[in-house]
Amino acid sequence: MAYETIELAVEDGVARLTLNRPDRLNSFTVKMHEEVASALDTIEGDAAIRAMLLTGAGRGFCAGQDLGDRAVAPGGEAVDLGASVEKYYAPLVTRLATMDKPVICAVNGVAAGAGANIAFACDIVFAARSAKFIQSFANIGLIPDSGGTWVLPRLVGQARALGLAMTGDPLPAETAEQWGLIWKCVDDAVLAEESMKLARKFASGPTRGLAATKHLIRGSMIKTLEEELAIEGRWMRELGYSDDYREGVSAFTEKRAPKFTGR
Template sequence: MTYETIQFTIDNGIATLTLNRPERLNSFTQAMHTEVRAALDRVQADDSVRVLLLTGAGRAFCAGQDLNDRAVEPGAPGVDLGESVERYYAPLVKTLRTLPLPVICAVNGVAAGAGANLALACDIVLAAQSASFIEAFSKLGLIPDTGGTWALPRLVGPARAMGLALLGERLPAAKAEEWGLIWRCVPDAELMNEAIAMATHFAGAPTKGLAYTKRALLASWTNTLDQQLALEAQMMRELGHSHDYREGVAAFIDKRQPRFQGK
């Protein structure tokens, strides 16, 4: 498939999806949503993919929604933003959260609005020192969508989540790491090398175990302790019969590097 608003490759188990509208700070249009959806469909259909790396081209990661794509003149009838959330942004977040493999986000510049919350929907977020996160919705009379109202209080607590959402102030990447919003802030020149190194690690890791870990951690937000313990027992029962568990134990005993298949 030929893409116009993204770049997408699959190589050695690593799927790399780059938002590619640098002249518009990689802001989303309907066309970009369609292409991202198609790329994620390919990730889900390709058993060779063991990790997804998401990043942006140019000086921004993603500035959220391209407002020119749904411009509203003063006095004109409004647009159904709920339909946009239901059709595009909500399915995107759900897909990233439920992909049975690790999703890394390398935030190379500003991540604003839906772009900030798209990053937070990923499993591990690395950010360049010069990057920043802005919950810009309050400046437009909107709420933090794309899962923002769910992710923010869970990551940074209710007080900081409320401040970020209501004030819409820029949060530098270093402060985002300090607050626990992201995994790590790294020097700009090292961002992609670190992201690729992490993706390479995951491409050779026991993918099924990582996928179950991801599912279990997300389930813990709504499960009782008894439910979570039962889920852990169920998952461990299945994983104990996997090739990668047997290979991991054998490699440990043999004092060699394991050769995981991801199954």
């Protein structure tokens, strides 16, 4: 399928989805939302695709919403931003966080506003050393949407979450790594290589177990220890019957590389 605002390429079981409006720092329009949703349909519906990599074209990852796509002015007609969140941003963040496949994000430059929080919705986030994360909502009188008010305090604590959200100050990638906001900060020159290397590893791995891992960890914060232990038991029972478990044990005992199928 031909796209106007994104690119989708599949290789070695990895779907690489690139936000492709570099002249606008890959900011979202309605068209981009629709095309990203279509690409996610393809990724989720193709069993041969076993991992996803999200990144941006040009010098930035994503500047959030393209304000020109829903321009407002003092005294002019108001725009229902809640409808935009409900129709586009909330479903996108939910899909990234709950997809039954590993989702890696490679932040190649500025990630601002919703762009930052879309990155944080992914399972593993790499960032180029030159990248910055900006909760720019405060600068235009808004709150961090796209899951920002949920994910920030959970990842960095209330004090840092409030600082990021209320000042709108850029957070360098190295500091984001130190704070536990992202997985890894790497040199710009190796960002694509490092993120794709992990995506390929996931695509050839026991993806059913990886999917269960992400769902359990993401859901654990609203459960008691006893509830989580019970859920772990149910998943261990189910995964213990899987082909991947048997293959993993056989490969270990036979001292060979495993060949996982995701079944």
